[in-house]
Amino acid sequence: MYIRSFTISVAIAQVASLVSADASNFWQSFTSQINPKNITIPSIPQTTSTEPVTECTYYNPDPTLITINNTEWPSIWEVATTNNVNTSVEFTAVYNSIDWTKAPNIPVRTFTAAGGLDFTGYSATSDPDCWWSASVCTKPKLADINEDIANCPEPETWGLTYDDGPNCSQNAFYDYLEEQKLKATMFYIGSNVLDWPYGAMRGVLDGHHVAGHTWSHQYTTTLTNQQVLAELYYTHKAIKLATGLTPRYWRPPYGDIDDRVRWIASQLGLTAIMWNLDTDDWEAGFTTTVETVQKNYDAFELMGTNGTFATSGNIVLTHEINNTTMSLAITNLPKIMSSYKQVLDVATCYNISQPYFEDFEWTHTLNSSVTPASGSSSATQGTVTSSSAKINQSSTSGAYQIGPNSLLVIAILSAALI
Numbered sequence: 001m002y003i004r005s006f007t008i009s010v011a012i013a014q015v016a017s018l019v020s021a022d023a024s025n026f027w028q029s030f031t032s033q034i035n036p037k038n039i040t041i042p043s044i045p046q047t048t049s050t051e052p053v054t055e056c057t058y059y060n061p062d063p064t065l066i067t068i069n070n071t072e073w074p075s076i077w078e079v080a081t082t083n084n085v086n087t088s089v090e091f092t093a094v095y096n097s098i099d100w101t102k103a104p105n106i107p108v109r110t111f112t113a114a115g116g117l118d119f120t121g122y123s124a125t126s127d128p129d130c131w132w133s134a135s136v137c138t139k140p141k142l143a144d145i146n147e148d149i150a151n152c153p154e155p156e157t158w159g160l161t162y163d164d165g166p167n168c169s170q171n172a173f174y175d176y177l178e179e180q181k182l183k184a185t186m187f188y189i190g191s192n193v194l195d196w197p198y199g200a201m202r203g204v205l206d207g208h209h210v211a212g213h214t215w216s217h218q219y220t221t222t223l224t225n226q227q228v229l230a231e232l233y234y235t236h237k238a239i240k241l242a243t244g245l246t247p248r249y250w251r252p253p254y255g256d257i258d259d260r261v262r263w264i265a266s267q268l269g270l271t272a273i274m275w276n277l278d279t280d281d282w283e284a285g286f287t288t289t290v291e292t293v294q295k296n297y298d299a300f301e302l303m304g305t306n307g308t309f310a311t312s313g314n315i316v317l318t319h320e321i322n323n324t325t326m327s328l329a330i331t332n333l334p335k336i337m338s339s340y341k342q343v344l345d346v347a348t349c350y351n352i353s354q355p356y357f358e359d360f361e362w363t364h365t366l367n368s369s370v371t372p373a374s375g376s377s378s379a380t381q382g383t384v385t386s387s388s389a390k391i392n393q394s395s396t397s398g399a400y401q402i403g404p405n406s407l408l409v410i411a412i413l414s415a416a417l418i
């Protein structure tokens, strides 16, 4: 079986034109005791059991791996300016590194009495602020703002994404993804990362593409500039603490983003990843039934074979959350894999060679539903690792299996270098 594969060298530019700003160095002050290229997750019942109650029993992380000083972090599941972090020297410095006089003059949104976003006076047709919640807009109307990613351009490709982790009861699900050699983009909530840091470590260890999903999961357009900055900053700091990596990508909760929020994210060098298919899986057992969500999956699976994505693929919104959503995923992934040519994380489907600020090159392998997908390498900035370093990296982490396809990738990479 011939499988087409290739690697994207660092010579190929990042997606879109990333905005550079002083604040884009924010990640350089972050610290971590984790080497993302050599992760060993402590073997405790929470990391090995597949029984939800055992997995979700709180643990104190090993202080030689993760040290959490509560005074340095916002309150868990509260807006990220809480616990007085917004008056800290650390946060004030980041805040002041941004020239707020250049920020778009777009109002902070409000809620209606019924609890939904208030669109009064906003024209979804002219959509001056590229407000996704009003118009599904992903291409900024203003200059110098990173454009969102909303689909996988490869034909008949399913962009695999899971939101709201890491959330303690994920072991059986991550085991399943590993068995199937599937890599997903995992959008982690900062509060969950501090609560369940080994879950985030596992995301990186397993070779998933980890991205941010804010600190406390608010509608970001309803937050002040300071709050938006804090939600992004502390989430990416938490992911760094638990994994050694700071994501360049994030997803706004509920998709709620406009050009003001995009501009703030762009100051940090961050780009939003949206979706173009929504399973509504989080509603199962809540405001709808599992059967209704299954019908959404059925339709999306059919789209893989009926021509809907003949010229370019999708990114699908699904969630880790709990046993209901993860069981729906496990039930449906075999059909998804047989209906689509590829099932890929977004870094791979979008040729993103550096999904993190740190030096951690992404090695792309399309058709990863057939063979193992991307892995990490130990390249230094501007250079590409030797093939032996790649092999050792893979075997050390235990996450990537070296198959014929990986060897082909290495061969191509070596050939390109020599």
Ligand SMILES: *[C@@H]1O[C@H](CO)[C@@H](O)[C@H](O)[C@H]1NC(C)=O
Pocket: 038, 040, 396
């Ligand atoms: C990887 O980590 C293990 C355990 O933490 C350590 O013993 C080993 O030396 C490390 N290997 C490398 C290549 O850093």
Ligand SMILES: *[C@@H]1O[C@H](CO)[C@@H](O)[C@H](O)[C@H]1NC(C)=O
Pocket: 069, 070, 071, 072
């Ligand atoms: C926690 O952080 C605060 C603020 O940075 C610092 O003053 C304090 O000494 C730290 N505590 C520990 C135990 O490290």
Ligand SMILES: *[C@@H]1O[C@H](CO)[C@@H](O)[C@H](O)[C@H]1NC(C)=O
Pocket: 079, 081, 082, 084, 086, 087, 226
């Ligand atoms: C810090 O954040 C809190 C909570 O959002 C807010 O009440 C307070 O006014 C903020 N303080 C400053 C100095 O911005």
Ligand SMILES: *[C@@H]1O[C@H](CO)[C@@H](O)[C@H](O)[C@H]1NC(C)=O
Pocket: 282, 283, 284, 285, 286, 287, 321, 322, 323, 324, 325
């Ligand atoms: C999962 O969460 C949803 C709410 O999002 C809830 O309705 C459902 O009952 C939960 N399922 C389990 C197994 O906890």
Ligand SMILES: *[C@@H]1O[C@H](CO)[C@@H](O)[C@H](O)[C@H]1NC(C)=O
Pocket: 299, 300, 302, 303, 306, 307, 308
């Ligand atoms: C493919 O299937 C989807 C889901 O049933 C449907 O909405 C769409 O119209 C179909 N497209 C074509 C070209 O048949």
Ligand SMILES: *[C@@H]1O[C@H](CO)[C@@H](O)[C@H](O)[C@H]1NC(C)=O
Pocket: 056, 164, 167, 168, 192, 321, 322
């Ligand atoms: C994560 O798990 C905790 C504890 O089980 C739960 O309270 C919280 O709602 C979960 N978060 C999400 C986003 O599902």
Ligand SMILES: *[C@@H]1O[C@H](CO)[C@@H](O)[C@H](O)[C@H]1NC(C)=O
Pocket: 050, 051, 052, 169, 170, 171, 172, 173, 323, 326, 327, 330
């Ligand atoms: C769902 O829960 C059952 C038992 O409570 C467990 O055996 C199963 O592995 C869980 N599934 C997932 C995907 O976590």
Ligand SMILES: *[C@@H]1O[C@H](CO)[C@@H](O)[C@H](O)[C@H]1NC(C)=O
Pocket: 153, 349, 350, 351
């Ligand atoms: C990714 O790279 C492949 C192969 O070079 C190319 O066909 C595809 O258009 C690229 N996709 C994007 C989004 O750049």
Ligand SMILES: *[C@@H]1O[C@H](CO)[C@@H](O)[C@H](O)[C@H]1NC(C)=O
Pocket: 388, 389, 392
């Ligand atoms: C990689 O592994 C091979 C085979 O085990 C060994 O010969 C080589 O020295 C290793 N290279 C590095 C850089 O550790």
Ligand SMILES: CC(=O)N[C@H]1CO[C@H](CO)[C@@H](O)[C@@H]1O
Pocket: 003, 004, 005, 154, 341, 342, 366, 367
């Ligand atoms: C990009 C790529 O290599 N796509 C291939 C994936 O595999 C199918 C067959 O299973 C090919 O048709 C695609 O061209």
Ligand SMILES: [Zn+2]
Pocket: 163, 164, 213, 217, 253, 254
């Ligand atoms: Zn979410």
